[in-house]
Amino acid sequence: MASVFEYKEVVGISIESVEAAIQEGLTEVSADYQVAWFEAVSIRGRMVDEKTTEYQVTLKIGCRPK
Amino acid sequence: MASVFEYKEVVGISIESVEAAIQEGLTEVSADYQVAWFEAVSIRGRMVDEKTTEYQVTLKIGCRPK
Amino acid sequence: MASVFEYKEVVGISIESVEAAIQEGLTEVSADYQVAWFEAVSIRGRMVDEKTTEYQVTLKIGCRPK
Amino acid sequence: MASVFEYKEVVGISIESVEAAIQEGLTEVSADYQVAWFEAVSIRGRMVDEKTTEYQVTLKIGCRPK
């Protein structure tokens, strides 16, 4: 029975929404790891132009190697 | 004049969005309490499958008995 | 070369979504300042009625006078 | 021997003083619970008018059912 998880901390980025940025981060980490849970520890971003905002969501992801 | 509010702390869960998870938590508490304000104190979640993410938003809700 | 940024802290408000509330705050500050980055430091809100939630997102915005 | 306390978190409100707001919160909770200790975790408020300030003190109260 696996009894240890590790944390990966990444920043997912999207110009669509906070949820899309979270999804970017999860997709990246789930390529190599089995993702068990995550926490969004900060929501940052920048204005790309007047109508476009880039969301940068820092995720701590609890995972195990696949 | 009522001069005391109490805090309820709940976790609202949704596979749609952060906002839908917040709404789940507010709806639950507003069944028995008059909700005055809330704060989202953490955004957590898990991957249900490759395309579905479950959002778990912890809310501190300032309220009074109805 | 400009070597100092200042922080403005504002609360953007919207009944649509967290992202719309962030946009409100950014739009206000970008009228007078060149916005370089932001961080959403708290997500609060209140129930307007049973179906409507007001999101109040506090932003720290790194910027420079235009 | 009772070996568990629970926490109640409330906001006591008063236009007189921080201490009066604390007293409001303690009185409310002590109606139903035996209050063992408290901590004032935030002091907030608003201006009612130019001369009157409302103090809103959030209390975490360690208590047991009476």
Add this chain to the structure above:
Amino acid sequence: MASVFEYKEVVGISIESVEAAIQEGLTEVSADYQVAWFEAVSIRGRMVDEKTTEYQVTLKIGCRPK
């Protein structure tokens, strides 16, 4: 499908160990609630006598009514 959990915050107390104090808190809450998870948010205590230490562990417990 139940989509909301609530938090109960209690202090479990024991003169045996940190783990026994945690167990005290969990047992109390699990009488009325289905306990899903907990976090030990502080470990405090006092000296009962030279050889005996009382552990007071504050738990935030995620749970649902049974």
Add this chain to the structure above:
Amino acid sequence: MASVFEYKEVVGISIESVEAAIQEGLTEVSADYQVAWFEAVSIRGRMVDEKTTEYQVTLKIGCRPK
């Protein structure tokens, strides 16, 4: 409908009480802004002499231009 508030952070100072120091800060900011709410984020001070203590209360004030 105005949908953005800004934060002003000031230190109110008084030798009378914590409440008087809060009032100093609120009065200053309310000269130019409509004050909506405040939070006292730190209470500091110094001894002026053996019988006199100066209270320095840092306030974060949510406000809008008048």
Add this chain to the structure above:
Amino acid sequence: MASVFEYKEVVGISIESVEAAIQEGLTEVSADYQVAWFEAVSIRGRMVDEKTTEYQVTLKIGCRPK
């Protein structure tokens, strides 16, 4: 020129007010040290009886030996 201060951390206690509890702490430390500044880092307390509240204010005091 003295270029080092030390911190003393004490809990001042009073049944009168937060300010009186602060004064208790400052008086104790100023017996042996020259007090330069203080910060009130927590406000706790307990109910002595229905009408009496004991305030326990933790102070970090910047000081030098007299």
Add this chain to the structure above:
Amino acid sequence: MASVFEYKEVVGISIESVEAAIQEGLTEVSADYQVAWFEAVSIRGRMVDEKTTEYQVTLKIGCRPK
């Protein structure tokens, strides 16, 4: 002389004790790294059944490749 350490963050899990959970995390990381020090940053868990509690201890581990 090696002058850089890296941090690994893992969650050690055990149904025996907090110390056993810490040991699980250390053993895992020490397979590939020379462990220099650790900090237990959170103690979480869940009830497996009425008599069994699972401890989940998050560790930040300062280490170097072996």
Add this chain to the structure above:
Amino acid sequence: MASVFEYKEVVGISIESVEAAIQEGLTEVSADYQVAWFEAVSIRGRMVDEKTTEYQVTLKIGCRPK
């Protein structure tokens, strides 16, 4: 009636358990002071060898001179 407590902050160390490390710290301080309460503010440590872990528990101890 003594109305001031002071804080001592120490690190208790043991290769047995978190509780034994706490006891080390309390015993040291209780030689010169009457210990009223404590809080374990961090749990750190190091691997002495593959089977031995040293626990280093930082304690804030509320106390008065004996």
Add this chain to the structure above:
Amino acid sequence: MASVFEYKEVVGISIESVEAAIQEGLTEVSADYQVAWFEAVSIRGRMVDEKTTEYQVTLKIGCRPK
């Protein structure tokens, strides 16, 4: 007697040192304000090239209009 200070929060930037970045921030604010004190609340930066690091120091500056 002036009894209110305000906080300005800025980011000073320099490729020389942390101290030079602090000086940048202080110089900017002291053009329009009388600076009373500051706190460096974060030290961030980026690599400009292999040999050059840019330091970005966030300062909270207590000040008054000149």
Add this chain to the structure above:
Amino acid sequence: MASVFEYKEVVGISIESVEAAIQEGLTEVSADYQVAWFEAVSIRGRMVDEKTTEYQVTLKIGCRPK
């Protein structure tokens, strides 16, 4: 367009200065990763002898594989 960054957390060590310790950490990570930004999250150290201080700076480094 790459839309995910990862965080590496390291401790850079130097007996020269805080900046040199930061440089140590950045150099190590930039061997294998493209460093985008960093934050110095703690400054610790020890006295090597009466005249020599070792600085240990913990860095969170936002980066991408080269």
Add this chain to the structure above:
Amino acid sequence: MASVFEYKEVVGISIESVEAAIQEGLTEVSADYQVAWFEAVSIRGRMVDEKTTEYQVTLKIGCRPK
């Protein structure tokens, strides 16, 4: 084998650099104690004049009586 360290918290002050301020604090405490490690918990200061900045670094120092 000594198994307890105590913490001293001091503010080292220098007009030269952050490192010189740290050195001031360490030198003071090492007169009476064997210094094992330190952490710089805040960097504050003030402008002495246009060209001179005073750095005030708060240190938590782990030590034992000599």
